[in-house]
Amino acid sequence: TEEKLVNTEKLSTLGQIAAGLAHEIRNPLAVISGYIQIIGKDNERNSRYSKVMLSELNRIDLIISELLFLGKPQAVHFQRIDIRNIIKEVTILFESQLQQQGVQCVTEFQGEIPDCYLDPNQLKQVFVNTIKNAIEAMPSNGGTISIQVSPITHDELIISIKDTGVGIPEKVLEKIGNPFFTTKEEGTGLGLLVTKQIIESHNGQLNIKSEENKGTTIEILLPTID
Numbered sequence: 001t002e003e004k005l006v007n008t009e010k011l012s013t014l015g016q017i018a019a020g021l022a023h024e025i026r027n028p029l030a031v032i033s034g035y036i037q038i039i040g041k042d043n044e045r046n047s048r049y050s051k052v053m054l055s056e057l058n059r060i061d062l063i064i065s066e067l068l069f070l071g072k073p074q075a076v077h078f079q080r081i082d083i084r085n086i087i088k089e090v091t092i093l094f095e096s097q098l099q100q101q102g103v104q105c106v107t108e109f110q111g112e113i114p115d116c117y118l119d120p121n122q123l124k125q126v127f128v129n130t131i132k133n134a135i136e137a138m139p140s141n142g143g144t145i146s147i148q149v150s151p152i153t154h155d156e157l158i159i160s161i162k163d164t165g166v167g168i169p170e171k172v173l174e175k176i177g178n179p180f181f182t183t184k185e186e187g188t189g190l191g192l193l194v195t196k197q198i199i200e201s202h203n204g205q206l207n208i209k210s211e212e213n214k215g216t217t218i219e220i221l222l223p224t225i226d
C-alpha cells in the first residue's frame, strides 16, 4: 500500500505538471497544424504527407486531453442523477460505430435503481472509455457488449460492462491501469486510469475480470442515495 500511495502522489504531481504543459503545447500545435494544411495543398506528395502529420498531431491532442483530465480531478460538479440516463446517452453516441462494426450492445436495468450523487460529465467519460475499449477488443466484425445495472444493497449499485472480445492475458492484467500502458498501436494507455480515478473520486470501486479469448467484464460499484 505504501508503494501505491507513492504512486498516487507521483501521479497527482505528474497530473499537475501535465495540465500546465498541455496548455503550453496546444497553442504551438494549432499553429503547426495550420501551416501543414497550407503546405498540403501544394502537390500530391505534400498532401499525402500532410495527412499523416495531421493524424499524428491529432494523436498528440488526444493524449493531451487525457492528461489534462488527470491534472484536474478536483473539477467535479456533483448532482443527483439517474445513472440509467447517463448510460443511455453514451450508448446513443456509439450507435453508428456499433452498427458499422456489427457489434451488438444490449443494456439491461434490473430492479429498482436509486439515484446516485455524481458528476454526470465524469460518469459519461467512464462509459465512453469502457465501451470504446469493449468495441476495440472485438477481433473482427461482430460481438456483443452487455451492460447491466442492478442494486446490490440498499445503498450501492453495480454496473457491469461485459464484452465478448479478445480478453486480457493474466500477465497483461497486472499492468493495466499503469499510466501509458497500452497494447494498441493507436492507444494512449490512459483511458482506464482516468476511469478508475473518476470512480474512486465517487467513492466507488472498479474491478476488471477477464478471460483470454472469451472476453472482459468491467465492474463498477457506486454508492446510491437511499
Ligand code: ADP
Pocket (backbone or CB within 6 Å): 129, 133, 134, 137, 163, 165, 166, 167, 168, 176, 177, 181, 182, 183, 184, 186, 187, 188, 189, 190, 191, 192, 193, 215, 216
Ligand atoms: P488504450 O485503450 O488507449 O490502450 P486503456 O487505459 O483504455 O488504454 O486500456 C489499457 C489496455 O487495457 C488496453 O491497451 C488493452 O490491452 C486493455 N483493455 C482495456 N479494456 C479492455 C477490454 N474490454 N478488452 C480487452 N482488453 C482491454
Ligand code: MG
Pocket (backbone or CB within 6 Å): 129, 132, 133, 191, 192
Ligand atoms: Mg481505451
